[in-house]
Amino acid sequence: MVSSSKSEDFQDGVDGDSLRSTMATDQNVLQKHAAFFDRNHDGLVYPWETFQGFRAIGAGYLLSMAGAVFINLSLSGTTRPGKFPSLLFPIEVKNIQMGKHGSDSGVYDSEGRFVPSKFDEIFSKYARTHTNALTSDELMAMLKSNREPKDYKGWIGSWTEWKALYTLCKDENGLLRRETIKAVYDGSLFEHLERERAAAKAKATA
Ligand code: HEM
């Protein structure tokens, strides 16, 4: 269902897109997840870029506003260590792993890399009804079990990340599929959704 055109982009020559892809290969997986929202590729994600990124993947106005406010307020300070706080609340993509919180799945390690064994564990532990997908209840069971005591910030962070993913990407049977979850980690899911939406829009106006 989810595909990435990274490898095609990579062979493209020296235009802007392929240059970005070449740069992107040096990024850790979590940096790629955040970099989708850096709409002008300057290394910073401003709240309006978070908003635009949410809208580009099909989120409604309210969710996009809430995402922009909540994410930029919580990650701007942590990803700009030692810098004077900015009222424009930028997030520094290169330091995004500093924005990691507790009570997560552990699929990103502390350096922002993808940990395959932790990813597999999501399904071996919580996918009871289908081998390669989570129901809404199974997702909740995972979130509860990932909770570290009194880590309320982490509880809220994880809840919002996973609920947003579920709301935007569940399939017609209310399942969150393995390939969807896999693709959110490196942000290729976001690129896929954006392309899908752009194509649907073009078709509607044709
Ligand atoms: C609709 C948009 C988004 C969705 C659906 C989404 C979803 C997710 C999911 C499912 C995780 C994995 C959590 C885990 O492994 O337990 C995650 C982690 C993370 N996301 Fe996003 N995300 C979105 C937007 C963003 C944006 C805009 C940023 C920052 C620019 C961001 C930064 C992070 C960070 C720092 C983590 C690591 C948290 C941790 O593992 O402790 N995300 N996100």
Ligand SMILES: [Ca+2]
């Ligand atoms: Ca930017």
